[in-house]
Amino acid sequence: MALRAAHEAAATQHYPQAALYVVATPIGNLADIGLRALHVLQLVDAVACEDTRHTQSLLRAYGLERPGAQLMAAHQHNEAEAAQTVLARLQQGQRVAYVSDAGTPALSDPGARLVAAARAGGFAVVPLPGASSVTTALSVAGIADDAAFVFMGFLPSKAGERDAAVQALEADPRAVVLLEAPHRIEALARALAALGARPVTVGRELTKQFEEIATVAAQELPSWLAAQATRTRGEFALVVHPAPAQAAPQEDLRVLKLLLPELPLKTAVRLAAEITGQPRNALYAQALRLKPQQDEEAGEN
Known part of the structure; x- marks a missing residue:
């Protein structure tokens, strides 16, 4: 058939x-x-x-x-x-x-x-x-549909290299998809615990009879795995959720407030990023919130 x-x-x-x-x-x-x-x-x-x-x-x-x-x-x-x-x-x-x-x-x-x-x-x-385990895991992670993501696959097996990779991951604001084998999942969980409260969706044995999907804080991953013996069995796909947006420091806001009245928004954001060293996407979000307020104030004057 x-x-x-x-x-x-x-x-x-x-x-x-x-x-x-x-x-x-x-x-x-x-x-x-x-x-x-x-x-x-x-x-x-x-x-x-x-x-x-x-x-x-x-x-x-x-x-x-x-x-x-x-x-x-x-x-x-x-x-x-x-x-x-x-x-x-x-x-x-x-x-x-x-x-x-x-x-x-x-x-x-x-x-x-x-x-x-x-x-x-x-x-x-x-x-x-x-x-694909990549898209399967992303589809049940519940992250925003406009969130950017990066596929990193298997992190290095050596502890030092793996910790360095997690440090790089910590600085990345995007969602990150990882894969892991059962004999290395506990070591990966200990490394990811350094991400603190950042949510991680764990997909174990995706599409199979004993499929398990859970979202926990990164710091809780080791204890979540240890809670049941079966949780270290099978193949894993994990989604590290995007880092929560952080408010721009006061200095960044001051620079934006000076530039926005004088320049197009994108140009102001680009220069603010060069001056402050802050990520351009975070500054752009701040600029979008500031621009209507400044336009209104300019109209009243």
């Missing part, structure tokens, strides 16, 4: 030959596969993948099992070499799909070097969007 639905929904689209298809696969729940992904996985001549046994099992679950000769391993240790094998097939006019073990390839997964090699060789690269 699913394969027929996939064919009916997707077969009318053009699928060029001599193309690499980058296919997102479920991050845990097999039902999260896309219809176009199913159609392409039927259509292609070969599938390059992070782990051939894992991918064969995935294909078998959808009734798409392939002969071993049509599966090619392309993981972080052999991706450059595997890319040459894929390019040889593309040169023959074949369609090749690439899947990682879970989620969207090239996001903390292999695939980027393969894509770059295909593009450098002049071949089409076709993305098939789908499951």
Whole structure:
């Protein structure tokens, strides 16, 4: 039924030959596969993948099992070499799909070097969007829909480097998406505790049977993990919420009040940032609040 639905929904689209298809696969729940992904996985001549046994099992679950000769391993240790094998097939006019073990390839997964090699060789690269732990975690974090975010993936495993990364993160006002493995989650939680009251949404085993999602203060992360033994099991996606906006110091306000009557708003903000060293976005927000007040005062005069 699913394969027929996939064919009916997707077969009318053009699928060029001599193309690499980058296919997102479920991050845990097999039902999260896309219809176009199913159609392409039927259509292609070969599938390059992070782990051939894992991918064969995935294909078998959808009734798409392939002969071993049509599966090619392309993981972080052999991706450059595997890319040459894929390019040889593309040169023959074949369609090749690439899947990682879970989620969207090239996001903390292999695939980027393969894509770059295909593009450098002049071949089409076709993305098939789908499951991603990054967007899944963001969608349930409850941060403002206009908030900027940055994806940092896995922080360094060495304690000193990890602490330095958290210090840099602390200075970043944007939301930050992190990934972590179960054997390192407690160390990450201890490092993130330095962020104090800044909220962190933890997504554990997203889309799977024992999925757990919670938002806690960063300083409470270690105790939250320790509260239940199961909380250190599974794969993690975490969203460090944006840093709360801070009021500009009095000196910053004084500079803005002097510049705004004389200059366009954006120019005043740019100069105020250069004079005070404060972030331009914070000064811009202050300027937007000050400008109507100053315009009103000017009108009365």
